[in-house]
Amino acid sequence: MSTYAWIGLGNMGGPMTANLVAAGHQVRGYDLDEGACAAAAEGGVQISGSIAGAMEHADAVFTMLPKGAHVHSVYEGEAGIWANATKDMLLLDSSTVDIETSRYIHAGSAQRGLHFVDAPVSGGISGAAAGTLAFMLGGEPELMDRASGFIAPMSGKTIVAGGPGMGIAAKICNNMMLFIDLMASAEGSQLAEALGLDPEVFWQIASVSSGRSWAQQTWYPVPGIIDTAAANNNFEATFRTDLARKDVGLALDAGESTGVRLPAATLAREHFDxxxxxxxGDKDCSLIVKNLLPDGAVRGWSPEPANANQPAAG
Incomplete structure (x- = not known):
């Protein structure tokens, strides 16, 4: 049995830690959100009131946070991870962050004689709950076996992407491809319906043809076709639009720094914007389908009236 410290118990961290507990490991978690803490506690996570408390006697310290700025904040300072880590601990970040943040944490950890691996994931909330996430690892070769062992209860596949920062590089490129594929599913679904095709029949055709993709199979933005689509639930988020916008922005930043043109990713960013x-921004990213029709009236989407929260006149 291993002891894990887990910083960030949100939509991904909560189910991931539940799988660790189910595998017989001890998990101590920390999050500023009381609701996230309560949900994680129901899954068997021991909630700590501080990062230092969560890290006490930990073998592995995971962070799963929304943005690079959050990763900076939990690593730095007297109450942060670096100040409370020991050389026996393995530090792993599974957040989707910018390349610069990952390199900064790698360098800062090495300067302190600490061991760090960037370990972002793919598979979404459903994969986190099922323990089938794909992990992409970046770091020193001698750390990979140890990292893979800590990850095993949460993963369906673990791939060593390369040296420091290569895990997050792979994640940024993969998510960019995902959102471009999502645009294809959005446009194809709406054009097919406008041409009179039965939505389910067209989805079946695409599923055995060259239009097939993970987005088409999992996030198809038409209600009543696949169970995992947010379109079945008024586009309540399985992957928030503002987070999708963040991820596409990371890819575009990387493209600018490397001189690679990314016109399709630029269009995806415009959709999210x-x-x-x-x-x-808090709705599911597949709601980009709304942008394709002149009146925005897509099936599955029912916006609240503009005055829903205002008292009636008179």
Whole structure:
């Protein structure tokens, strides 16, 4: 049995830690969100009131946080991970962050004689719950076997991407491809329906043809076709639009720094920006389908009236 410290118990961290507990490991978690802590506690996680408390006697310290700035904040300072880590611990970050943040944490850990692996994941909330996530590892070769052992109860596949920062590099490229594929599913689904094709029949055709993709199989933005689609639930988020926008932005930043043109990713960013400007950043990213029709009236989407939270006149 291993002892894990887990910083960040949100939509991904919560189910991931539950799988560790189910595998017989001890997990101590920390999160600023009381609701996330309560949900994780129901899964058997011991909630700590501080990062230092969560890290006490830990073998592995995982972070799963929304943005690079959050990773910086939990690593730095007297109450942070670096100040409370020992050389026996393995530090792993499974957040989706920018390349610069990952390199910074690698360098800062090495300067302190600590061991760090960037270990982002693919598979979403459903994969986190099922313990089938794909992990992409970046770090020194001698750390990979140890990291894979700590990851095993949460993963369906673990791949060593390369040296420091290569795990997050792979994740940024993969997520960029995902959101480009999502645009294809959104446009194809709406054009097929406008041409009079039965939505389920067209989905079946795409599923055995060259239009097939993970997004088409999992996030198809039409209600009543696949169980995992947010379109079945008024586009409540399985992957928030604002987080999708963040991930595409990371890819575009990387493209700018390397001189690689990314026109399709630029279009995906525009789709997400349009939803965010409408106040829909907390909705599922597959709601980009709304951008394709002149009146935005796509099946599965029922916006609240603009005055829903206002008292009636008179």
């Amino acid at each position: 349009e939803l965010i400007e409408q106040g829909l």
